Amino acid sequence: MSAELFSLFYQFADVFAFLILSAAGLAIVFGMMGVINMAHGEFIMCGAYVTVGLVNLGVPLPIAQILAALTAGIIGMIVEFLIVRRFYKRPLDSLLATWGLSLIVTQSMLLIVGSAVRGIGTPEGSFAIGGYTFSTYRLVLFGCAVAVLAGLYIIFMKTRFGVIARATMQNAAMAKALGARTGRIYSISFGIGTALAGLCGALYAPTMTLIPTMGATFVVESFVTVVIGGANVLLGTAPAAVFLAMIRMALNASYGQIIGQIGMLFAVILIIRVLPEGLSSVLVRRGR
């Protein structure tokens, strides 16, 4: 029986980690900054490719993963400087610009590195409980997801940067009038968002096939989680991921992957119907 219970927890942790890690970066870029970043999946892909490239050069996996996240963050800041900052007041145009960017990046990767890259294998091995065997690395992913949430909480709630950043997102003109360097705040926030996307790719790289379009597997889940979560990243994304992971886990376990996927999207439609501003709107109102 305990094996069954652990199996349920493991499934939940697995889906939860996938949702949180794919959504964390987007929660900042889209949820807070309001930039509809269609290239989110490409930043994830970037993280994965850099990780595999560095591991093949002999860099230890955890260091390669950190470097990959940093690379994605730096590229993100460059992209913000060159493209995204022109679109802060035109969110729909940001959709078009980042979508174009995503197409260019995907096709360029296809031309430069080819259609398939050899995998690097999952580390950490496996453990057994009852009749089941589990991959240890999946629990590492769950740990990373929790750490990312904690890290975001600390950055945005406990630091000076966080206070200014939240002020800037809420009312950029007022924040600027009070002396905040809003341009830099936007740039750093976008960089954190894309670094988190890169981290997601870096963490999943050892478990997946690497192709230039791999980012697409994460994008639906990440947008869904952020939209359900609503404008407040810290109060929205985590409960949204818990909620969606429960639904998906239960349906996957009883009816298989297809129903799991349909059921999750159906739940999303229902929530958006009932709570157009997402879960965080309720939680924020409660808090007041």
Next chain:
Amino acid sequence: MATAAIGSARAAEPPLKIGLLEDVSGDLAFMGMPKLHGSQLAVEEINKSGGILGRQIELIHLDPQGDNARYQEFGRRLLNRDKVDVLIGGITSASREALRPIVDRTTTPYFYTNQYEGGVCDASMISMGAVPEQQFSTLIPWMVQKFGKKVYVIAADYNFGQISAEWNRKIMKDLGGEVVGEEFIPLGVSQFAQTIQNIQKAKPDWLLTINVGAAQDSFFEQAAAANLNLPMGSSIKVMLGFEHKRFKPPALNNMHATANWFEEIDTPEANDFKKRWHAKFPDELYINDMGYNAYNALYMYKTLVEKAKSTKLEDMRKVIASGDACIDAPEGKVCIDPKSQHTSHRMRLISVGPKHEVTVEKDYGTIQPYWLGEIGCDLTKKNDKDQYTPSHLPNKS
């Protein structure tokens, strides 16, 4: 003098146009790229040796990017606007079924170059790949005998996966085996922790893996990480998706497949073919089965046109009906079956070891694509334009 005049008159004839639809971007690009390369290699060789009926051939390739709507759009463009003499291509069975009604409205022949779930009885289509009576009827009995009677199936959720699973159910039933679980997975799903638990709960003796595309292939890495450790059988792994080259060993350990072509074939003809291929495409990770079939398709087309002395489908089908549509392929001699217009193949059972080395376990010799003919498809008499499965057979009349 006279021959030279004829020669130059011939050279002045416009080239034969080959319409090619292959995915070289998108989720299936890694499998589609060798298909484009195989076609390019064959076109180059044929043109160097004087073309078809003295005419050069010209390849018009479009990339549908794995999108079935684009397959239809590009198919129409090639057939109606470019007026190609032959249409070749398509990866998934979904893309083939999207193209078939469009080709059926024309008199242009269509070559489908993949192994697939079988059953298409259509006079416009010539199938170059292997079908279930060549792949599943050899593989499944071998797996049952070697590993046991309980199988769990993971399959892509579209016509290929569904119909292949039906073939597995039928063959397992005939063998007295048991299908302890079937899971159909939407394309694009990349996370398999739940599937791995479901498999462990069902306790099968072996797995039938007919998952498709780069995302679904992540299953192998995740199953290896969870130490699932079950023997696996497949009609598409190794020879087609070259997972043993893409994943770090031992993710593909204990995988078994029946194939008419895999790059590890070691015969003088195969080695010569591989040498020519790698000379032209030195970066090719693996010459896969559908790339190989794509290469053969152009030689089969050349043979049909030259024997018929015509590029018309009608005349080419007379050659097929005579039973004389054969080529010397790198695997050996292959021929088109007159009743079904599918191709005979020399089938081998291959296994992947812990270091991802490929060994040939069994050589079945040449197997005819007999199933469609047995159930009553006879394209020399009647054009059904239908796809049959074990549960959907032609009406006896």
